[in-house]
Amino acid sequence: MEKLKIAGGYPLRGTVKISGAKNSAVALIPATILADSPVTIEGLPDISDVNTLQSLLEEIGGKVTLEDGDMRVDPSQMISMPLPNGKVKKLRASYYLMGAMLGRFKKAVIGLPGGCHLGPRPIDQHIKGFEALGAEVTNEQGAIYLRAEELRGARIYLDVVSVGATINIMLAAVRAKGRTIIENAAKEPEIIDVATLLSNMGAKIKGAGTDVIRIDGVEELHGCRHTIIPDRIEAGTFMILGAAAGNGVLIDNVIPLHLESLIAKLREMGVPIEASEEKVFIGRSENLKAVDIKTLVYPGFPTDLQQPFTTLLTKAEGSAVVTDTIYSARFKHIDELRRMNANIKVEGRSAIVNGPVQLQGAKVKASDLRAGAALVVAGLMAEGVTEVTGLEHIDRGYSNLVEKLEGLGATIWREKMSEEEMEQMKSS
Ligand code: EPU
Secondary structure, eight states: OEEEEEEOOOOEEEEEEOOBOHHHHHHHHHHGGGOSSOEEEEOOOOOHHHHHHHHHHHHTTOEEEEETTEEEEEOTTOOOOOBOSGGGGGOGGGGHHHHHHHHHHSEEEEEOOOOOOOSOOOOHHHHHHHHHTTOEEEEETTEEEEEOSOOBOOEEEOSSOOHHHHHHHHHHHTTSBSEEEEESOOOOHHHHHHHHHHHHTTOEEEOBTBSEEEEEOOSOOOOOEEEOOBOHHHHHHHHHHHHHHEEEEEEESOOGGGGHHHHHHHHHHTOOEEEOSSEEEEOOOOSOBOOOEEEOSTTSBOGGGHHHHHHHHTTSBEEEEEEESSOTTOOHHHHHHHHTTOEEEEETTEEEEEEOOOOBOOEEEOOSHHHHHHHHHHHHHSBSEEEEEOHHHHHHHOTTHHHHHHHTTOEEEEEEOOHHHHHHHHHO
């Protein structure tokens, strides 16, 4: 096991290239199950979630190659093997195997998904969708069993706007008989990306990116090539980093339209930003003002950027209220930021950040993926050396983070943890 060490306080400068979107990748890879000939996805990020999904596809008989971010999946020999536990526990998005396998084989057995602990994360809306399409769904000993004689299109109204349920229902519906209408659908760019791949495979989908999606089922889907969209959360993390510890950071391969809410908030704080078609430049940011944020579904402020943004707020003058309306327990980074001298208190679903303070290097633990990003940003802002453990969370979702930060001039390195440190971490 490794930990990350960061010598903070040195301004970052230069260009960083953003990788393919993690939250698209984890849906695009299972979507390949629905085709009957090879699908190639170009530009996947170098993250452990992609490797876990590759081995899950291999477990069910897929022939998969992955080279320089391009994955070729031959799904022709796949079978509906049960995937009760094991690797599916490593990531939340393994729930997309349910929709894709149900769509192709009309049956699936998938262990309940794992992923970051951010409070309760039910999948009732996914199940409501599968049942509406004609599947029988049961939960037996920690695994979800799905079976259908046939899948028939249906009108499904989501009670909660859910990215996962929207994509999962699309996956199950593209090969169902007749028309499916998803109402109150989520509108995230990753949903459009998955719909684009499925359309290239021969699916008939209209309205992805709006709150009503119409799908006309087809009998077969074929192989194709697809290039993934850039990761808006990785891009947003680097934008926040540019404002927190930068002296001129250019973010390349980004779609600024996907980050309008973040750009608006950064500007409100006083961060100099220039956005063009595929690039965003963050100038040196001084005398920042505190701003309140409330996370909302897309195109509102993304919950996945709430944690790194909270770190940035420690540098701003005044008191800011950060409210997470999506997850009830996405504040585990706060105790760690406090160890680094931040003045933050949590009240219910809000954190109140008082600034400015100078963060100090400390030993901290990443409890989830974006908490990890928040602590790396903090480490780069802090005086002295910061040690971040819990790297397995960061490796799930940030592609070559250390190399990218080194490219911006950061002093950051990975170090092996001693036996004693590993014991301490397990018991904490
Ligand atoms: N929800 C339900 N029932 C459901 C589904 C969701 O009550 O059946 C609730 C959730 O508990 C949550 C809200 O609805 O409070 C939104 O959940 P959603 O289903 O949209 O989240 P998700 O699909 O599980 C994806 C991303 C998350 C991101 C959220 C919100 C993936 C693999 N994950 O999760 O990303 O926070 O959308 O934008 O796409 C991350 O990247 O760090 C991450 C956690």
